Every structure is written in C-alpha cells, then in structure tokens.
Amino acid sequence: MLKIKxxxxxxxDKEILKGINLEVNAGEVHAIMxxxxxxxxxxxxxxxxxxxFEVTKGSxxxxxxxxxxxxxxxxxxxxxxxxxxxPVEIPGVSVTNFMKTAxxxxxxxKGLEDMPANQMLKLIREKSEMLDxxxxxxxxxLNEGFSGGEKKRNEIFQLAMLEPKLAILDETDSGLDIDALxxxxxxxxxxxxxxNAVIVITHYQRLLEYIVPDFVHVLHDGKIVKSGxxxxxxxxxxxxxxxxxxxxxx
Amino acid sequence: xxxxxxIDIEHPVHDVRVDAxxxxxxxxxxxxxxxxxxxxxxxxxxxVDFSIFPKEVNALEYKDVKKYFIHEIDxxxxxxxxxxxxxxxxxxxxxxxxxxxxxxxxxxxxxxxxIDVYFNKVASKDESLTTLNTxxxxxxxxxxxPKNKMPKKPVEILHFATGNESTLMLQPRNLxxxxxxxxxxxxxxxxxxxxxxxxxxxxxEIFAAKNxxxxxxxxxxxxxxxxxxxxxxxxxxxxxxxxxxxxxxxxKLTRNNxxxxxxGEYIDSTMKGVTILGEKQHVDHHTxxxxxxxxxxxxxxxxxxxxxxxxxxxxxxxxxxxxxxxTNAFQQNNNILISDKATINTKPQLEIFADDVKCxxxxxxxxxxxxxxxxxxxxxIPKKEARALLMYAFANNVLQSVRIPELKTRINKxxxxxxxxxxxxxx
Numbered sequence: 001m002l003k004i005k006x007x008x009x010x011x012x013d014k015e016i017l018k019g020i021n022l023e024v025n026a027g028e029v030h031a032i033m034x035x036x037x038x039x040x041x042x043x044x045x046x047x048x049x050x051x052x053f054e055v056t057k058g059s060x061x062x063x064x065x066x067x068x069x070x071x072x073x074x075x076x077x078x079x080x081x082x083x084x085x086x087p088v089e090i091p092g093v094s095v096t097n098f099m100k101t102a103x104x105x106x107x108x109x110k111g112l113e114d115m116p117a118n119q120m121l122k123l124i125r126e127k128s129e130m131l132d133x134x135x136x137x138x139x140x141x142l143n144e145g146f147s148g149g150e151k152k153r154n155e156i157f158q159l160a161m162l163e164p165k166l167a168i169l170d171e172t173d174s175g176l177d178i179d180a181l182x183x184x185x186x187x188x189x190x191x192x193x194x195x196n197a198v199i200v201i202t203h204y205q206r207l208l209e210y211i212v213p214d215f216v217h218v219l220h221d222g223k224i225v226k227s228g229x230x231x232x233x234x235x236x237x238x239x240x241x242x243x244x245x246x247x248x249x250x
Numbered sequence: 251x252x253x254x255x256x257i258d259i260e261h262p263v264h265d266v267r268v269d270a271x272x273x274x275x276x277x278x279x280x281x282x283x284x285x286x287x288x289x290x291x292x293x294x295x296x297x298v299d300f301s302i303f304p305k306e307v308n309a310l311e312y313k314d315v316k317k318y319f320i321h322e323i324d325x326x327x328x329x330x331x332x333x334x335x336x337x338x339x340x341x342x343x344x345x346x347x348x349x350x351x352x353x354x355x356x357x358x359x360x361x362x363x364x365i366d367v368y369f370n371k372v373a374s375k376d377e378s379l380t381t382l383n384t385x386x387x388x389x390x391x392x393x394x395x396p397k398n399k400m401p402k403k404p405v406e407i408l409h410f411a412t413g414n415e416s417t418l419m420l421q422p423r424n425l426x427x428x429x430x431x432x433x434x435x436x437x438x439x440x441x442x443x444x445x446x447x448x449x450x451x452x453x454x455e456i457f458a459a460k461n462x463x464x465x466x467x468x469x470x471x472x473x474x475x476x477x478x479x480x481x482x483x484x485x486x487x488x489x490x491x492x493x494x495x496x497x498x499x500x501x502k503l504t505r506n507n508x509x510x511x512x513x514g515e516y517i518d519s520t521m522k523g524v525t526i527l528g529e530k531q532h533v534d535h536h537t538x539x540x541x542x543x544x545x546x547x548x549x550x551x552x553x554x555x556x557x558x559x560x561x562x563x564x565x566x567x568x569x570x571x572x573x574x575x576x577t578n579a580f581q582q583n584n585n586i587l588i589s590d591k592a593t594i595n596t597k598p599q600l601e602i603f604a605d606d607v608k609c610x611x612x613x614x615x616x617x618x619x620x621x622x623x624x625x626x627x628x629x630x631i632p633k634k635e636a637r638a639l640l641m642y643a644f645a646n647n648v649l650q651s652v653r654i655p656e657l658k659t660r661i662n663k664x665x666x667x668x669x670x671x672x673x674x675x676x677x
Contacts, residue, residue, distance in 0.1 A: 048628050052620065072627035073636075081628070088622040092646030093639055098629075101639075106630040158629065 001026050001063055001197050002047070002166055008057035009046045016042045018222035019058070024166065027194040031208055031233060032201045034219035035241040040201045041085060043219070044170040047199075048082040049075045062166065076102075077109040079165030083155040083172050090142040095154060096124060098142045099161050106162065127160040131187045149180035156187040167191070168199045173207035185210030205237040218244050263356055266370050270384035277378040289563045289595045290505055290534040295449055295477055300419035302386065304332040308412040310443075312339060318441050319406060322656040325437070326405045328391040332412055333420045335389055339408075347401050348394040352423050355392035364394060368427055372455050372485040372511060379507075380481045383453040387423035390454075395432040397459075404435040404654055411476065413444025424454040428462040428490075437657060439469040442476040454482045458490035460514070465493050465653055471500040471664055474529060481507045488514035495652060496523040497661055498533045499668045509538040512574075515545045523552040524645045524661075526668045527560035527592075534563035541574040541604075550581040553645045556592035567599040568609060575604050581611040586618060586644060588637070638671040 002024040009017040016039050024030050034040050046053050047060060049072040060067045062078055070078065090098065104114045115123075128138060131153060143151050152172055159167050169188065173181055188211050192198060200211055208216075208230065216232040217224045218241075225244055226232065236244070261267070279296055280287040308331050319327065326349045329339035335351055342350045348361075355361040356369070374380045391407045411418055420440075428434045442448045458464050470478060478501055484492055498504055510519040525533050539548040554562050564583040585594045598611035618640050626636035642665060652658040 045624075048624075050624050052624075071633070072624055073630050073632050076628055076630035084625060084628075086621075088619070088625040090622070090626075090639060090643045092643050092649070098639075101635065102629040102631055105632060105635065109630070162629070 003061040004047075004058070005061075006058035007046070007055065007060060009042060009053045009055050011042075011053050015056070016053075016222055017046065020222070020224060022217065022224065024197045024199060026165075026197055028215065029192065029198045029200065029211060029213045031213035031216045032199060032219055033203065033205075033216060033233065033236055035245075036203070038219045039222045040219050041170055044082055044168045044199070044201055047168060048072055048080055073105070074109070076162075076164075077106050081159055081162055081164035081167045083152075083159060083167065083169045085171040085174060087143045087151045087155055089144045091144045093142050095138045095140060095142050095157070099124065099158065102158070103161065123161065127157060130190060131157050131160060132183060133157055148175035149177065152176055152180065152184050153187070156184050160187065160191055163191075164196065166197050166199070168201065170201045171203065172200070173202055173204065181207065182210060205233045208233045220244055261356070262362070262365070263369060267385050269375075270381040273376055273381040274378055274385055277376070277381070280378055286536060286565070289561070290503070290532065295503065298417050298447055298449070300417045300447075300449055301415045302419050302421075304334065304415055304418065306414070307334055308332050308414050310336070310339065310410060310412065315339070315410060315441075315443070318408060318410075318439060320404075320437060320654070320656050320660060322659075323654070324403050326401060326403060327408065328405065329408045329410070330389060330422065331410050332415065332418060333389055333409070333422070343401070347396065347399050348392065349401060349405055350392050352390035352392045352425060353388060355425065361392075364427065368455065368457055369425060370455070372457065372483040373453055373481070374483070377481070377507075379451055379479050380453055383421045383423055383451050383481065387421040387453065390423035390425070392424070393426045393434065393436070395428045395434050397429040398431045399429075400433040404437060407436060407438045409440045409450065411442040411444075411446070411448040413442065413446040415446070417447045418449070420448065420450040420452075422450065422452045424452070426454065426456045426464070428456070428458050428464050430459045431461045432459070433463040435465045435467075435654060437467045437469065437654070440472055440476065440478055442473045445473060445475045448476045449479075450477070451479045452481065454480070456482070456484040456492065458484065458486045458492050460488045460490065462487070462490040464491070466495070467652065467654070467657060468494070468496045468506070469661070470496065470498040470504055470533075473500065474502055474531070476501050477503040479505045479507070482509065484510045484519070486510065486512050486514060486517045486519060489516045490514070491518040491520075493520040493522070493651060495648070496521075496535070497664070498523065498525040498527070499664055501531060501533075504533045506533070506535045508536070509540075510548065511540045512542050512546045512548075515543050517546040519546075519548040520651070521548075521550045521552070522648045522651060524648045524665070525552070525554040525556075525562060526641070526645070526665065527555070527562060528557040528668075529560065530558070531560045532562070534565075536563075536565045536567075538567045539569070539579065541568070541570040541577045541579060543573060544575045544577070546574065547578040548580070550583075551648055552583045553648055554583070554585040554594060555588060555641050555645065556585065556594055557588045559589070559591045561592065562594040564594070564596040564613070565599065566597070566611065568601070568611075570602040570604050570607050570609065572603040575606045577604060577607040577609070579607070579609040583613040584644070585613070585615045586641065587615060588618065588641075635671050638666070638669040641669055642666070
C-alpha cells in the first residue's frame with residue numbers, strides 16, 4: 001500500500017529525514033519508535049503532505065501512485081489520515097459540522113454527491129457509540145477546551161468517520177491516562193481490517209501493548225536503524241534507546 | 251463641498267444648530283495632521299460635490315429591500331430613504347414606549363422636556379463632523395423607553411440610498427433614551443442600492459439610566475461606493491450595561507467614533523467588533539471609554555481580517571480619572587493580514603490617573619496559523635475552505651455575545667459570504 005523509498009526531507013535547509021525506506025502492506029500494523037528528535041513526527045507530517053517540509057530526494061507512493069505533487073487535502077482524499085499529536089482548536093465550528101465538511105469535501109473530490117443528512121447522522125451515531133463518545137461532545141466546538149484525552153479520542157473519532165486506507169497515529173498515547181489509552185487503542189483495533197493499514201508512532205512501548213504491531217522500526221537521526229517484530233519494542237523498553245545509538249555507531 | 255441654504259430659523263433647536271454651524275465653519279473637515287485622523291483621509295470625499303438634501307422623495311418596495319432587514323423576526327422599523335422617513339416601510343410605536351422619528355420629537359411640544367434634557371448633551375460640541383451633523387441633520391430615530399419598560403421586539407434603523415441622486419450626503423441623527431431598569435435592542439444598517447457615491451455622517455446619542463440594558467448592533471456591509479462616518483456617544487449611569495457590536499464587512503471608507511462616558515458606579519461598557527475587508531476598503535475604529543467614577547468595567551474586543559489592498563485602524567483610548575478607583579478596563583485587538591498589501595495600524599492609548607485599577611490591553615497582527623491550516627487540510631478540507639474556517643474561528647468569540655439568534659445567523663452568513671466559501675453548513 002505505502003512504499004517509501006530513500007526519502008530525504010528538510011526544513012529550512014536542515015535535513016531531518018536522511019534516507020527512509022519503508023513498505024507497509026494492507027492489513028499490517030507498523031510501529032515507528034525512536035528517541036526525541038529522531039524524525040518520527042517529521043516522517044508522519046511528510047507522508048501527510050505538510051508543505052513546510054521539502055522532500056529533497058526519494059519518493060512516497062500510495063497504491064503505486066507517487067504523492068510528490070499531492071496537497072495535504074488530496075492525500076486525505078486518497079486515503080491518508082494523520083492523527084495529530086497536538087490537535088488544533090477551532091472555536092465556533094462543532095465536531096459534527098467539521099466532520100460533515102470533511103466528509104463531503106472528500107466525496108466532492110471523488111465526484112460524489114453530499115452524503116444525505118440522515119445517513120450522516122447514522123454514521124455519526126454509530127461511530128460515536130463505538131468509541132463511547134457522549135453525544136453532547138459532538139456539538140461542542142472542535143477541540144476547544146477539550147482535555148488531552150478528549151482531543152485524542154476525537155482524533156480517533158475522525159479516523160473512524162473518514163475510514164482511511166492508511167492511518168498514521170502520531171504520539172497518540174502522549175498525555176493519556178491508562179483508561180483513555182485503552183479507549184483510544186480499542187477504537188483503533190475495531191477499525192483495523194485486511195484492507196487498511198496503521199502506522200503507530202510512539203516513544204514508549206506502552207501503547208503497543210494495546211495496538212499490537214506486526215513490525216517495529218527504530219528511527220534514529222533520520223534513518224531506520226533497526227527493524228523487527230513486536231519483541232523489538234520490549235527490548236527497547238528494557239534497554240532504552242542508548243543501546244540502539246551505540247549499535248549504530250559501531 | 252457646498253451646503254445649500256435651507257435652514258429653518260423657527261426650529262426649536264435652531265440655536266443649537268447655529269452654534270454647531272459656527273463651530274464647523276471654524277474647524278472644517280478633520281485633516282490627517284490631526285492625531286485622531288492620522289490614518290484616515292477624507293480628502294477624496296471632500297472632492298465630491300455631495301447633494302445635501304434630496305430633490306425628490308423616492309419610494310422603495312418592501313420585497314426589493316426585504317433582505318436587508320432581519321426579516322426572520324418581528325421588529326420595530328424606522329426606515330429612511332435618501333434621508334427621508336418612509337412610513338410605508340416603517341413600523342413605529344407609542345404603546346408604552348416611543349419608537350418614532352427625530353423630526354417629530356424635535357418639533358412636537360410634548361417631547362420638549364425630554365429634548366431639552368438630552369438632545370446634543372452627550373454629543374461633542376467641538377468635534378467637527380459631529381457639529382456638522384448637529385447643524386444639518388433633519389431626521390433620524392427617536393427612541394424613549396420609560397422606566398421598567400422593554401419594547402416587545404428589537405428596533406431596526408435602516409437607511410437606504412436609492413442612487414437617484416448621483417451623489418448624496420446623509421446626516422442622520424438618533425436620540426435614544428433608556429430609563430431606569432429599562433431595556434432595548436437596536437440593529438442599525440446603512441445600505442446603498444446602487445454604486446452612486448454616498449457619504450453618511452451619522453450621530454447617535456444614547457443615554458442609559460440606572461440599571462438600563464442596551465444592546466446596539468451596527469451592520470456595516472455597504473457597497474464599495476458608500477462611506478460612513480459614525481459618531482456614537484453613550485452616557486451611562488449606575489449599574490447600566492451597554493454593549494455595542496460593530497460588524498464591518500463593506501463600504502469604501504468607514505470611520506467609527508464610539509465614545510462611552512461612565513457617569514456612575516458599577517457600569518459595564520462593552521465594545522466588540524468583527525472587521526473583514528478586501529479590495530481597497532478602509533475601516534477605522536476609534537473607541538473612547540471615559541472611566542469617571544469608581545467600580546466600573548469596560549471590555550473591548552475587536553477582531554480584524556484584512557485582505558487585498560484593504561487598510562484598517564484601531565485606536566482604543568481609555569481614560570481612568572483619579573476618582574475612578576477599582577476600574578477594570580480590558581482591551582483586545584487582534585488582526586490577521588491575509589495579503590501582503592493590506593495594512594493595519596493599531597494603537598492602545600491609556601491615560602490612567604487612579605492607582606487601584608486593572609487595565610490590560612493587547613494587540614496582535616499575524617497571519618493564519620500554518621499548523622492549523624495543515625490540520626484542516628489533512629482532513630480533506632481544501633485550502634480555501636480551511637482558511638475560511640480558521641478565519642471564522644478567529645472572529646467567532648465576538649459573536650457569542652450577540653443576543654438576537656437570527657441576527658447572529660445573518661452575521662455568520664455575511665461572514666461566510668465575505669470569505670467566499672460554502673462550507674456545507676451554516677456557520
């Protein structure tokens with residue numbers, strides 16, 4: 001589904017990604033771990049098309065299609081979803097209206113009519129029930145005054161509504177207590193299927209107890225320095241990242 | 251500019267007008283040399299030979315102008331066409347409250363006691379455009395709400411310019427008195443119906459007695475050939491609450507001189523504004539809050555979004571007299587420039603003579619938050635719509651204090667329209 005080849009990306013002439021190779025197939029869960037500043041969030045943002053980053057070398061393909069010239073909204077229309085580490089507050093626009101706009105803009109891009117209102121309401125009801133979201137929450141302004149846990153749960157609600165092919169969860173576990181973490185992880189697990197794929201970006205192994213990865217990659221200084229199965233995450237938890245850093249030097 | 255000689259010397263306020271005229275002749279139009287007019291030039295307007303009194307009476311059909319009313323709700327209406335009262339489009343009342351015409355209030359003996367106490371009492375005697383209005387104004391709204399009363403519905407004051415005169419200068423004059431424990435809501439709008447040049451120099455005096463509540467909404471969405479100089483003077487007594495919202499989306503040149511005088515204790519004065527401009531539009535908000543007595547509050551929150559070649563000014567003056575201890579005065583002016591050619595000049599002016607006060611002011615000028623834009627785009631919302639949503643979110647909190655829901659809906663639609671988007675839901 002996703003093929004990243006020798007990806008180099010910089011911001012303001014500072015190279016952050018220095019040759020990433022990654023292949024993610026449908027039905028797989030990949031975890032990307034690594035110390036602070038290793039380039040994890042940059043990789044997520046570059047896949048989602050953030051214009052601040054310049055891709056200087058290499059390519060990103062989604063289902064065989066090169067994404068080089070695609071805007072963030074076009075990538076979203078093609079099925080990429082990024083769950084933000086710090087979701088943005090939009091006062092005056094309710095969660096419901098925001099989702100309506102997002103869904104209908106995506107449909108418009110595909111040449112489809114707006115989703116009928118009753119169908120939209122049904123979808124919203126189903127997905128909010130699945131994630132145990134109070135209906136009152138949906139009429140509140142997007143992320144405004146939300147707690148850390150509410151913001152993350154709202155991200156997963158959006159993920160559920162948009163049903164992307166590839167979901168990238170950027171530090172979705174940060175700032176969550178154990179109960180919120182469980183709700184968010186359960187939501188992701190319910191949405192997992194043979195047709196879609198998930199990339200989980202995290203600093204800690206904690207989230208991976210709930211969202212079990214098929215592959216774990218360790219990012220260090222803009223490169224994937226080690227890949228393995230889920231046991232790699234446990235090893236990292238035990239030994240810390242210094243172990244990887246030293247191994248890289250050697 | 252020429253003024254036609256059309257002065258009625260028998261008029262009860264003739265002496266007031268003569269004094270005002272003398273003052274205006276001495277001072278003339280304000281120039282950019284004056285600090286208060288540094289960023290707003292009236293030069294281009296002074297070159298136009300405006301017709302002061304329309305030569306004929308023009309009529310309009312309600313269906314043609316319905317959209318300018320908040321027609322979703324029932325309102326009292328005081329409507330003027332080219333400065334002349336239209337009884338056909340208006341709905342006035344004398345049922346417990348007076349919602350009627352300035353011209354009759356100034357001439358009928360029964361109103362004389364009120365006129366003697368209030369007319370031209372809070373309006374400036376030496377600000378030149380105010381004196382120009384005092385000298386030449388013939389018509390406007392007169393609203394008197396007696397003690398403990400509240401009109402059944404909001405009042406709309408609408409001024410239409412038909413364009414039947416190639417150029418027109420209007421001088422509306424409103425007098426609004428809200429007595430003790432009384433309440434009033436007013437929506438004011440000036441609307442040109444063609445692209446002929448119109449200059450409106452409006453003066454409104456508002457007196458809010460003890461415990462009175464006044465909500466005043468100014469909808470400024472005029473065509474690109476219309477200019478407005480709005481001079482509003484508000485006198486507040488103990489525990490009164492007056493809120494003025496100014497929505498500036500249109501017009502060629504708009505100058506809002508909004509002056510609050512707190513003549514009592516525990517007064518609350520609120521000024522809020524949303525300004526969204528494009529093309530070569532210019533809006534200048536000059537506010538003044540004069541804290542004269544102790545324990546009062548003032549709140550100012552102005553948001554501006556400036557595109558293309560538009561220019562904006564915010565000048566917020568707060569005076570806290572020595573006696574006015576325990577004053578809370580807050581002022582906020584935030585601006586977004588969405589074009590390299592747009593400019594905003596923002597200036598707080600605080601003169602504080604009391605020592606136990608809380609005063610804060612803040613102004614910001616910025617661009618749209620790129621991270622927020624990316625967030626919306628990553629959900630599939632195209633850049634243009636995403637920008638509009640962010641601008642709406644930026645201006646939104648100013649709308650929260652609008653107490654007429656249908657008006658709020660209308661303002662939201664005007665904002666969506668001004669931002670050029672259809673978001674698939676009503677803002």
